Amino acid sequence: MxxxxxxxxxxxxxxxxxxxxxxxxxxxxxxxxxxxxxxxxxxxxxxxxxxxxxxxxxxxxxxxxxxxxxxxxxxxxxxxxxxxxxxxxxxxxxxxxxxxxxxxxxxxxxxxxxxxxNPNRLTKFDLVQNIINFLETDTILYHTQEEEELRVIQEKEWGGILSWFNQRYGTSINYCMDISGPTISEKDRATVQRHFLSYNFDTVMGINFAVETLKSIVLALACVDRKLSIEEAVHLSKLEEEYQIGHWGRVEWAHDLDQQELQARVAAAIFYVHVNSLNESNGIKKKASN
Incomplete structure (x- = not known):
C-alpha cells in the first residue's frame, strides 16, 4: 500500500x-x-x-x-x-x-x-441515489448515429467495457443511439444500487467523486475493480472529444492540463476508495478475531 x-x-x-x-x-x-x-x-x-x-x-x-x-x-x-x-x-x-x-x-x-x-448533511443513501442517477446519462451509453467513423470507434473502445460491466455485475444494460437515452430496467438499477450500498459512507463518497469526474458509473467501477487504469478510463470518458480534436486540432497546453487534472482527480478518488475498502476489511477481520 x-x-x-x-x-x-x-x-x-x-x-x-x-x-x-x-x-x-x-x-x-x-x-x-x-x-x-x-x-x-x-x-x-x-x-x-x-x-x-x-x-x-x-x-x-x-x-x-x-x-x-x-x-x-x-x-x-x-x-x-x-x-x-x-x-x-x-x-x-x-x-x-x-x-x-x-x-x-x-x-x-x-x-x-x-x-x-459533510456540509450538505448527506447520508450514504443520498450519495448512492446521486450516483445511480448517472446510469441514464453514463458517457459510454451514448453512441453517435451521425458519424459512422466515430460510431465504429465507440463500439470498439466502449463495447468491451460495457460487456465486462454487465458480466461482472449481473446487469443487461445496453447503449443507445438517440437523445432519448438508454432504458435502464428497475432490476438493473436495483442491482447497481445494492452494490453501492454494500460500501461504507467514506468509500461511497470516493466513488461519487470518481463518477462525477468521469461522468460514468461503468468507467468508475472499472477503475475500482482495476479493469482499467486511470489513464485508460479518462481517455474513454473523453473519446468523442479526442475524436473531434483529431479532426479539428487542439490547444496543446490547455488539453494537456485538462487531461492531467482529470487523471489527478480520478486517481485521488480511486486511491481513496481502495484505502477505505482495505481499512474496512481489516477492521472486520480484527473484530472477527476478538
Whole structure:
C-alpha cells in the first residue's frame, strides 16, 4: 500500500525521505482559453505559512501537522483519517505546495474535508441515489448515429467495457443511439444500487467523486475493480472529444492540463476508495478475531 502512495503521489517519497515521520488552428479559441486561464491564475491564493509537514498517530487515527499545528477542516474540525497510507498521501499534497497554496490541486484533502464536515448533511443513501442517477446519462451509453467513423470507434473502445460491466455485475444494460437515452430496467438499477450500498459512507463518497469526474458509473467501477487504469478510463470518458480534436486540432497546453487534472482527480478518488475498502476489511477481520 505504501508503494501505491508513492506511485500515485510521487511527492510522498520526498516527504518520507526528508522527515521520516511515518489548437493553434483556431486563434479565437486560443485567446479565449488564455484569457480564462489568466483570470483563474490571478485569483488570490493563500500563502504557504508552514515549513514542515508531518503525520501524528493518535488513538488509532492519523492527524496532519503543519509545523506544530494540527490541520483542521474548513468547518474547524480536527482533520484525521484512519489509514496511514491515506495520511501520508494527504501530507504529500500539503508538502508539495509552493509559495501559494493551490487548494484545488489537493483532491484527497478535498474528499476528506467533505467526508468529515459533510456540509450538505448527506447520508450514504443520498450519495448512492446521486450516483445511480448517472446510469441514464453514463458517457459510454451514448453512441453517435451521425458519424459512422466515430460510431465504429465507440463500439470498439466502449463495447468491451460495457460487456465486462454487465458480466461482472449481473446487469443487461445496453447503449443507445438517440437523445432519448438508454432504458435502464428497475432490476438493473436495483442491482447497481445494492452494490453501492454494500460500501461504507467514506468509500461511497470516493466513488461519487470518481463518477462525477468521469461522468460514468461503468468507467468508475472499472477503475475500482482495476479493469482499467486511470489513464485508460479518462481517455474513454473523453473519446468523442479526442475524436473531434483529431479532426479539428487542439490547444496543446490547455488539453494537456485538462487531461492531467482529470487523471489527478480520478486517481485521488480511486486511491481513496481502495484505502477505505482495505481499512474496512481489516477492521472486520480484527473484530472477527476478538
Amino acid at each position: 505504501l508503494k501505491s502512495v508513492v506511485r500515485i503521489f510521487p511527492q510522498a517519497s520526498c516527504l518520507l525521505s526528508r522527515q521520516q515521520i511515518i489548437p493553434a488552428r483556431c486563434p479565437a479559441l486560443l485567446n479565449l482559453v488564455k484569457i480564462q486561464f489568466n483570470q483563474y491564475s490571478s485569483l488570490e491564493k493563500p500563502k504557504r505559512f508552514y515549513k514542515k509537514v508531518g503525520i501524528l498517530q493518535s488513538n488509532g487515527d492519523y492527524e496532519i501537522t503543519l509545523d506544530h499545528r494540527k490541520l483542521k477542516t474548513p468547518n474547524g474540525v480536527l482533520f484525521k483519517v484512519s489509514s496511514e497510507p491515506l495520511a501520508l498521501a494527504i501530507a504529500a499534497e500539503w508538502d508539495a505546495q509552493c509559495d501559494k497554496i493551490e487548494r484545488s490541486s489537493m483532491h484527497l484533502t478535498g474528499i476528506c474535508n467533505t467526508v468529515i464536515d
